[in-house]
Amino acid sequence: MTGKIIGLGSYLPDKILTNDDLAGIVETSDEWITERTGIKQRHISDHNTERPSQMVVKAALEAVADAGIDPKDIDLIVSASTTSDVLFPTLSTTIHKALDVSEDCGCFDVNSACPGWVAAFNTAQSFIESGNAKLVLVAGAECTSNYVDWEDRGSCILFGDGAGCAVLQACEGKKNEFLMRSSGKRSGCLFCENARQPYRKDEEGFEGLTHFNMNGREVFKFAVTEVPAIIKDLAARYNFSLDEIDYFILHQANARIIEATAKKLKMPIERFPMNIQYTGNTSSASIPMLLKEMKSDGRLVRGQKLIIASFGAGLTWDANYIIY
Numbered sequence: 001m002t003g004k005i006i007g008l009g010s011y012l013p014d015k016i017l018t019n020d021d022l023a024g025i026v027e028t029s030d031e032w033i034t035e036r037t038g039i040k041q042r043h044i045s046d047h048n049t050e051r052p053s054q055m056v057v058k059a060a061l062e063a064v065a066d067a068g069i070d071p072k073d074i075d076l077i078v079s080a081s082t083t084s085d086v087l088f089p090t091l092s093t094t095i096h097k098a099l100d101v102s103e104d105c106g107c108f109d110v111n112s113a114c115p116g117w118v119a120a121f122n123t124a125q126s127f128i129e130s131g132n133a134k135l136v137l138v139a140g141a142e143c144t145s146n147y148v149d150w151e152d153r154g155s156c157i158l159f160g161d162g163a164g165c166a167v168l169q170a171c172e173g174k175k176n177e178f179l180m181r182s183s184g185k186r187s188g189c190l191f192c193e194n195a196r197q198p199y200r201k202d203e204e205g206f207e208g209l210t211h212f213n214m215n216g217r218e219v220f221k222f223a224v225t226e227v228p229a230i231i232k233d234l235a236a237r238y239n240f241s242l243d244e245i246d247y248f249i250l251h252q253a254n255a256r257i258i259e260a261t262a263k264k265l266k267m268p269i270e271r272f273p274m275n276i277q278y279t280g281n282t283s284s285a286s287i288p289m290l291l292k293e294m295k296s297d298g299r300l301v302r303g304q305k306l307i308i309a310s311f312g313a314g315l316t317w318d319a320n321y322i323i324y
């Protein structure tokens with residue numbers, strides 16, 4: 001038993017922030033950002049109409065329409081976000097309410113930073129394989145622009161906002177095969193401390209702002225080392241050849257990370273689709289958004305073999321082998 005992806009949806013905010021726009025905020029240039037990251041622009045959400053809890057509903061509605069299902073039949077919703085506008089209730093219950101899903105549906109969120117959607121996907125697959133769910137909505141939504149440090153040119157240039165969703169349906173087939181890895185001791189190279197709400201606002205030490213911190217070079221080294229390694233290990237564990245893979249769907253963090261991974265795996269770069277040029281790094285939304293785009297433009301077709309691989313804060317990283 002496996003969960004087949006039968007519907008995909010995504011949402012990108014209307015407002016576009018180009019590299020030239022960024023050059024008016026921090027000391028940088030279109031040339032530098034393009035050369036180091038492949039990013040030309042990113043979308044920034046409107047605080048009133050495009051919060052994660054609003055974007056995720058738009059993506060979910062599109063995924064449900066694409067799947068052609070009645071939302072009442074969904075029996076589990078799992079959402080991923082690290083930058084949600086709501087601490088609780090969960091994004092999953094926000095979707096539950098908007099789509100008027102039945103009360104027999106379970107809802108919860110997972111937080112695993114950029115690999116969050118993959119963690120949610122693997123959780124959903126486990127529910128399906130164990131017979132505990134048949135129709136699952138897996139969502140990722142991020143408003144990174146609320147959390148990045150807009151004075152730090154080494155990190156604010158990378159991120160963007162958006163949401164993506166997939167509907168998984170239980171059916172006969174090869175089970176979801178995956179590896180997940182973590183290195184908590186390397187957490188210091190990418191973290192964001194939450195704002196604290198003190199008992200008294202004049203309390204000593206009150207900052208009132210989240211604190212985003214990234215060592216770009218370390219994260220880059222981590223990604224170009226661990227992502228190719230975990231993909232090779234996945235192929236060895238589940239006994240398939242990378243030559244069989246139609247597409248390597250990697251978390252869209254930096255075009256150079258994706259190019260380095262292709263090179264290390266000795267695979268043609270054409271098999272590594274990218275939309276980072278116009279989305280930036282949308283964290284947990286990046287993979288479902290890319291899958292949706294590929295389905296819409298006809299690149300993604302039934303029967304294709306895919307590797308999905310993500311990485312990010314934690315540090316955590318993963319790789320999945322699925323047949324679409």
Ligand code: COA
Pocket residue numbers: 027028029032033036037114153154155157158214215216217218219220253254281311312313
């Ligand atoms: N514009 C212009 N110059 C910049 C800049 C910017 N936006 N950001 C940094 N620089 C400067 C640095 O100050 C440094 O100058 P110096 O040599 O005078 O000290 C120089 O460019 C090189 O900086 P460095 O950090 O070594 O650049 P880099 O090639 O490693 O690229 C990143 C920086 C952030 C683009 C890159 O390290 C990266 O993408 N890392 C991965 C981050 C990531 O993906 N995080 C999310 C994971 S989910």
